[in-house]
Amino acid sequence: MLDESDLAALWITLRLAGLTVVILLLLGTPLAWWLSKTQRRFKAVVEAVVALPLVLPPTVLGFYLLVALGPNGPVGGLMMTLGGEPLAFTFAGLVIGSVFYSLPFVVQPLQGAFAAIGRRPMEVAATLGASPLDRFFTVAVPLARPGFLTATVLGFAHTVGEFGVVLMIGGNIPGETQVLSIAIYDHVEALEYGHAHWLAGGLLLLFFLLLLAVYVLNRRFKVV
């Protein structure tokens, strides 16, 4: 069964994934909207940067984040001068890393969903007297609902599954920065296959149910 450190890892993982998704939806939605509308050449650069975590080895991303967040890095150094702690090996550091790592999984479905709406519904809303922000929330967001669902689930699941980045910038501090995927790795290393089975099997089931929910809901959205 699960012991106390397993439960702690589960809790940290869920908090990390939940927080990351919330932050990504807040930052990613305007970014995805801009990407879906803009005609500027600069767009390609932004798209490439957003997609980078898809292809970059997680250890590479983790390495640069470690350098940046550590006491001698720009971000960590700034935190120190402000009287705080460097962010490497902290939960906050994990959140920052996860936001970068899962960015494409949130931005790309949203961008696709926004682009699929086309110009017309927003123009109709404008001629019906809705201001740009009004029509964004009353037309674009509801019409992009499948995209939001996909983005949320993919962003959450991808954060839960991350390993390399977390290992690089979070270390493996039980109760603080030890997440599920690393706990499983530790159990396997220690030949505790029973523990590993419980955690791995639990995750497998959880993700299957999550994806099932996405597909069922997305089908319903289309019909409704």
Next chain:
Amino acid sequence: MTVTIEARFLIKRDDFTLDADFTVPAQGISAIFGASGCGKTTLLRAIAGLEQPARGYLKIAGEVWQDGERFLPPHQRPLGYVFQEASLFPHLSVLGNLKYGYKRLPPEARRVDFDQAVTLLGIAPLLARRPEGLSGGERQRVAIARALLTSPRLLLMDEPLAALDRQSKTEILPFLERLHEELSIPVLYVSHAPDEVARLADQLVLLEQGRVRASGPIGEMLTRVDLPLAHGDEAEAIVEATVAEHDEAFHLAHLEFPGGRFTVARKDLPLGQPVRLRLLARDVSLSLERHEGTSILNIFPAKVETLADENPAQLMVRLDAGGVPILSRITRKSATILALEPGKPVYVQVKTVALLG
């Protein structure tokens, strides 16, 4: 001083330039007419503020919506826009669609009553339905009601019937006519279908390759022989008449217009009802005397105004019948025999009259 819609726009694209300038009265239906690709839709979008960058000037009934300094964004222009495709919001019910613009209007600014609009367009039974369950004609009626419910000071319609099949078209046309009769909202109606224009429009703006070739009252524009509208097999004149008398014995109705009276097969039209008649130029013949021994009932005096070449064999004659312009297409030979020239009095014989609507 008459209340007008004044529009001037200059839009330059790589392959197309719109340089349009027109003024029409701010009442009734003004058709923006022209071939596909002449810039009708772009012009309408510019009026709605949807086309940028558009240099222009737009003044609606005394209010400037756009000039060199001001650009009222689309959501601040009090207009309704009916697109070619109904473009209903798929995530809202019919009622939700209708209320979208309506509820964004302060109650004191609502001049079109909700129930009135719903009744006018016959969509009361559809309110709870979702857009994807509606027929094309039903969707377009909902879209028209949705636009009306913003109490627009100007209604823009971009070929609202073009995407519909013939049956849906005939289903919607009566609603558009009622709209015309019951609401005092000026309409700019983009179309490339001459029959729709003849039936609905009061004014016509003729657009050619991004420029306004001419504009004016529909009866005048259709019969101006210097314009392409007054040529070809479909050249026609439009006459506004009223139902004056019923002939019970022969089942006919007499319709009066300033130049005389028409007799048509009786339809159930109440006395005093205004009707619009269409006279195809090819159905109108001319003679110097009033013939008695003829089966043609519709004969009245007129004066020749202009003669224009149609083709080597035929001429188009524009006539004045009590101030109403009428077209007649005759052979060059007949014109010579009758010695037709401007100012000459003749008798007009009309073989067929079509009642529009």
